[in-house]
Amino acid sequence: MWENKMNYHKYYSVDVVNGPGTRCTLFVSGCIHQCKGCYNKRTWKVNSGKPYDKALEDKIIQDLQDTKIKRQGLSLSGGDPLLPDNLSVILRLLQRVKNECPNKNVWVWTGYRLQDLTDEQKMLLSYIDVLIDGQFIESEADKTLVWRGSQNQIIHYLKKLE
Numbered sequence: 001m002w003e004n005k006m007n008y009h010k011y012y013s014v015d016v017v018n019g020p021g022t023r024c025t026l027f028v029s030g031c032i033h034q035c036k037g038c039y040n041k042r043t044w045k046v047n048s049g050k051p052y053d054k055a056l057e058d059k060i061i062q063d064l065q066d067t068k069i070k071r072q073g074l075s076l077s078g079g080d081p082l083l084p085d086n087l088s089v090i091l092r093l094l095q096r097v098k099n100e101c102p103n104k105n106v107w108v109w110t111g112y113r114l115q116d117l118t119d120e121q122k123m124l125l126s127y128i129d130v131l132i133d134g135q136f137i138e139s140e141a142d143k144t145l146v147w148r149g150s151q152n153q154i155i156h157y158l159k160k161l162e
C-alpha cells in the first residue's frame with residue numbers, strides 16, 4: 001500500500017534555477033534548523049503545504065523520462081529533504097529515480113552537515129550525486145556564491161557527474 005508521510009510546497013516540472021541545466025525541482029515541507037534569514041520560512045512546519053502522493057511521484061518520474069524537454073536530473077530542497085520525518089518518502093523517490101530514470105543526477109540541499117548525518121540519513125547518500133550541506137548563516141551570506149547562500153555551506157560532489 002502507498003503510504004504518504006510527507007508534505008511539499010512546490011513542484012517545478014521544468015526548472016533552470018536550482019542546480020545545473022534543465023531540471024525537475026521539489027520543495028518539501030519540514031525543517032528544524034530555523035536559520036536566521038531563511039529564504040523559505042513557510043516550509044518549516046512538517047504539516048505545511050500539500051500532501052505528497054503517488055500521483056505526484058509518478059509525475060516526477062514521467063517528467064524525468066520526458067524526451068521532448070530533456071531534464072538533467074532532480075533537485076530536492078525545502079524545507080529539508082533529510083529531515084528524519086521525510087526520509088522514508090525521499091528514499092522511495094530516489095530509489096525510483098535510480099531504477100526508472102538512469103543517467104539523471106540528483107542534487108539535494110540540506111541544513112544538516114555531511115559529517116553529522118545519522119545512519120538513517122546516510123542511507124540516502126548512495127542515491128545522491130551532489131549534496132549542498134549546512135545551515136544558512138546570515139553573517140557568512142555571499143550573493144556571489146553559486147548553488148549556496150553562505151560561505152559555510154559546502155557543495156559535496158558525491159559522485160562524478162556525467
Ligand code: SF4
Binds near residue numbers: 034079136
Ligand atoms: S536549512 Fe534551509 S529551509 Fe531550513 S531554516 Fe535553514 S535556510 Fe531555511
